Amino acid sequence: DIQLTQSPSFLSASVGDRVTITCRASQGISSYLAWYQQKPGKAPKLLIYAASTLQSGVPSRFSGSGSGTEFTLTISSLQPEDFATYYCQQLRLTFGGGTKVEIK
Amino acid sequence: EVQLVESGGGLVQPGGSLRLSCAASGFTFSSYSMNWVRQAPGKGLEWVSYISSSSSTIYYADSVKGRFTISRDNAKNSLYLQMNSLRAEDTAVYYCARVARDGYNYVFDYWGQGTLVTVSS
Numbered sequence: 001d002i003q004l005t006q007s008p009s010f011l012s013a014s015v016g017d018r019v020t021i022t023c024r025a026s027q028g029i030s031s032y033l034a035w036y037q038q039k040p041g042k043a044p045k046l047l048i049y050a051a052s053t054l055q056s057g058v059p060s061r062f063s064g065s066g067s068g069t070e071f072t073l074t075i076s077s078l079q080p081e082d083f084a085t086y087y088c089q090q091l092r093l094t095f096g097g098g099t100k101v102e103i104k
Numbered sequence: 105e106v107q108l109v110e111s112g113g114g115l116v117q118p119g120g121s122l123r124l125s126c127a128a129s130g131f132t133f134s135s136y137s138m139n140w141v142r143q144a145p146g147k148g149l150e151w152v153s154y155i156s157s158s159s160s161t162i163y164y165a166d167s168v169k170g171r172f173t174i175s176r177d178n179a180k181n182s183l184y185l186q187m188n189s190l191r192a193e194d195t196a197v198y199y200c201a202r203v204a205r206d207g208y209n210y211v212f213d214y215w216g217q218g219t220l221v222t223v224s225s
Contacts, residue, residue, distance in 0.1 A: 001166075034211050036149075043199055043215035044141075044149065060177060085148075093139070093151040093163070093211045 002026050004088055004096035012104040019075040021099045023088035028068045032091030035064055035073045038098075041086045047086075061072065075101075106130040106214045108200050113219030120190050120223070126183040126200030126216055132180035137161075137203035139212060140185045142196035142221075152198070153185065154209065168194075190223045197221075 003026040011023040013019050023033065031051040046055045048064035051071055061076045075082055085101055088096040113123040119213040126138070140152040153174040154163040162174055183200050197220050201212035 024173075027212075032210055034189075043217055044201075044212070046204070046211065046213050049211040060174065087149050089149075089151075089210055089212075092186065093154060093210055094165075095149040095151060098148040 006096035014104045021073045023071045025069045034089045108216035110216045110219035121188045124185040128181045133181040144196040
């Protein structure tokens with residue numbers, strides 16, 4: 001089974017900061033990776049798929065990159081509404097453990 | 105507007121059964137593959153089960169294989185999850201989620217609000 005490891009598990013950042021979250025796959029998955037954002041008490045929201053394709057309606061400050069086994073989600077300038085938990089997901093459907101982004 | 109509304113959650117004793125439903129609207133349900141995803145209290149997301157648009161392909165996570173059964177009724181625009189032999193570790197919010205489109209089975213573009221299942225004596 002393919003495992004996804006996200007790092008860090010938790011990060012503290014300020015509004016305006018550039019934030020990068022990493023997702024590593026235990027074996028190559030080409031570009032079959034999606035990123036989701038989840039706020040407390042809410043369902044996850046799709047941000048990015050195919051590693052770097054922005055879902056319709058998602059702000060352009062979100063971007064994704066990578067292929068094979070290493071992927072990143074970048075928020076270019078963190079906004080107050082971006083404080084949430086972020087998950088990656090791979091083509092075999094399993095999710096990474098999540099990265100919680102909190103206000104510094 | 106795409107809507108997915110789960111129902112059927114509740115409190116059940118260990119070893120018991122429960123059937124979750126997901127009512128879909130705002131899109132052609134029969135054209136989309138669907139999934140169940142769960143989230144234990146304070147934990148991350150766990151994919152549970154996948155069903156293709158025609159029900160011809162079904163997958164389960166190892167943690168539920170042999171105990172849970174996914175199904176759908178395209179005439180009723182509904183997705184189901186029959187959960188048997190429930191354990192405490194099945195306690196979670198259960199979400200139904202739509203697959204974005206063919207070839208992107210790992211991309212879930214719409215999610216329901218979730219229904220809470222609590223397994224406890």
